[in-house]
Amino acid sequence: MGADFEQKKEEKTKQIEEIIRKYLPEEKDEYQKTLLEAMNYSMLAGGKRIRPMMALETYQMFGGEGKIIEPFLAGLEMIHTYSLVHDDLPAMDNDEYRRGRKTTHIAYGHAMGILAGDGLLNYAFETMMKAEDYLKDVSKEEAFLLLKRIFDAIRLIASKSGIYGMVGGQAVDVESTEKGEALTLEKIGFIYRLKTSALIEASMAAGAILAGAELEDVKKIESVAEKVGMAFQIQDDILDVTSTKEILGKDICQDEKNHKVTYVTIKGLEDAKRVVEQISKEAISTLQSCNGRNEFLEQLINWLIHREK
Numbered sequence: 001m002g003a004d005f006e007q008k009k010e011e012k013t014k015q016i017e018e019i020i021r022k023y024l025p026e027e028k029d030e031y032q033k034t035l036l037e038a039m040n041y042s043m044l045a046g047g048k049r050i051r052p053m054m055a056l057e058t059y060q061m062f063g064g065e066g067k068i069i070e071p072f073l074a075g076l077e078m079i080h081t082y083s084l085v086h087d088d089l090p091a092m093d094n095d096e097y098r099r100g101r102k103t104t105h106i107a108y109g110h111a112m113g114i115l116a117g118d119g120l121l122n123y124a125f126e127t128m129m130k131a132e133d134y135l136k137d138v139s140k141e142e143a144f145l146l147l148k149r150i151f152d153a154i155r156l157i158a159s160k161s162g163i164y165g166m167v168g169g170q171a172v173d174v175e176s177t178e179k180g181e182a183l184t185l186e187k188i189g190f191i192y193r194l195k196t197s198a199l200i201e202a203s204m205a206a207g208a209i210l211a212g213a214e215l216e217d218v219k220k221i222e223s224v225a226e227k228v229g230m231a232f233q234i235q236d237d238i239l240d241v242t243s244t245k246e247i248l249g250k251d252i253c254q255d256e257k258n259h260k261v262t263y264v265t266i267k268g269l270e271d272a273k274r275v276v277e278q279i280s281k282e283a284i285s286t287l288q289s290c291n292g293r294n295e296f297l298e299q300l301i302n303w304l305i306h307r308e309k
Helices: 003-022 033-043 050-061 070-087 104-108 110-135 140-161 166-179 185-211 215-242 263-267 269-288 295-305
Strands: none
Touching: 003 050, 003 070, 003 295, 033 070, 033 104, 033 110, 050 070, 050 185, 050 295, 070 110, 070 140, 070 166, 070 185, 104 110, 110 140, 140 166, 140 185, 166 185, 185 215, 185 263, 215 263, 215 269, 215 295, 263 269, 269 295
């Protein structure tokens, strides 16, 4: 992909990191200070910041300007991070390491790990509502239009991250694992679309909505994101089998340890790799059919899907 892409990605990650830090809760000397520390510990554990980056790049692709997107970048990462904090808990995947360091429940205890996740989810929506602060210097007509976009974006994010999206997918995944169910490819696809694709869909579609993209293009972006999420999750399954703890930054072979049935389990490694290639090409093709172009976003999708960690 080249050094130029890597440099741009590093610069954009740094930019998003600075935005996220602006919206983190202050660790004041209050009774709930430990909770705030645990939330920030989770948020500042590194990571690729992919969801806010995809939101920002999609926003810019459709001509979005200004800082109205910034609270959404922070909020989306908070939702993603809370899901990881809860996913690492003993009742879920029981992971001790995430992004190369101790998971939140290991560092702060199981109860505080649960509460840190709860706090991040609630604070995400508090944060996204702060987008209204950027409407003070615009006309009433423009403010009304932007408020409608903010409302639509938050409603979409709430839906995609909730029981009909990410949480719903995780619930089906957990229940199927506990029952030792022999999953079909159809059910695995359902889990992946909700558990992984949904929040990527929310990120990209929210960027498009806030920029004022046409409904047809918003629908196309959701389709792109669904494909990206599917390919991302299958690649995650592949890495769980082929990577190392040092490269991945977390424990490997967790799916086998937790008796999880994945795409790789059913179809094998080589077929999984072929499917990732096919889906990624479809995603890029749909993206290029939109009324806008963002070469970096196309490169980002390719990198994300074919990543090594």
